[in-house]
Amino acid sequence: MPEYRSKEQKRTFYKSSAWEKLRLMALERDHYECQQCKREGKVHVDSIKVEGQKKSVELNVHHIREIENHPELALEIENLETLCLGCHNKQHPEKGFGKDKQPIIWDDERW
Ligand SMILES: [Zn+2]
Ligand SMILES: [Zn+2]
Known part of the structure; x- marks a missing residue:
């Protein structure tokens, strides 16, 4: 069982082709829509998608159970x-993102 505890381990994982594939599958499954906004009944219109591009930088594929604690679920689409x-x-409030006024740019390395 691989571990994803260190930054390097996570970085390697988020750069792997297995993750890239699964990530796209999750986006397709969710129709490129935020599932939380959907649950709250909000219509989340993705500006970039509207402009006709398939992939959006505003959307992130989140691990419901963090890979750090659940490495066995890292490549489970249900997760x-x-x-x-x-x-x-x-x-991810515990990570302190969003506390300052700086816009936060998420990338795959920040899961
Ligand atoms: Zn949302
Ligand atoms: Zn996440």
Whole structure:
């Protein structure tokens, strides 16, 4: 069982082709929509998608159970959900993102 505890381990994981594939599958499954906004009944219109591009930088594929504690679920699509930037930040309050006024740019390395 691989471990994803260190930054390097996570970075390697988020750069792997297995993750890239699964991530796209999760986005497709969720129709490129934020699942949390959907649950709250909000219509989240993704500006970039509207402009006709398939992939959006505003959406993140989130691990419902963090890979750090659940490495066996790292590549389980059932453990993934598509979240917009705002909702994703709320999922990780312990990491302190979003506390300052700087816009937060998420990338795959920040899961
Ligand atoms: Zn959202
Ligand atoms: Zn996340």
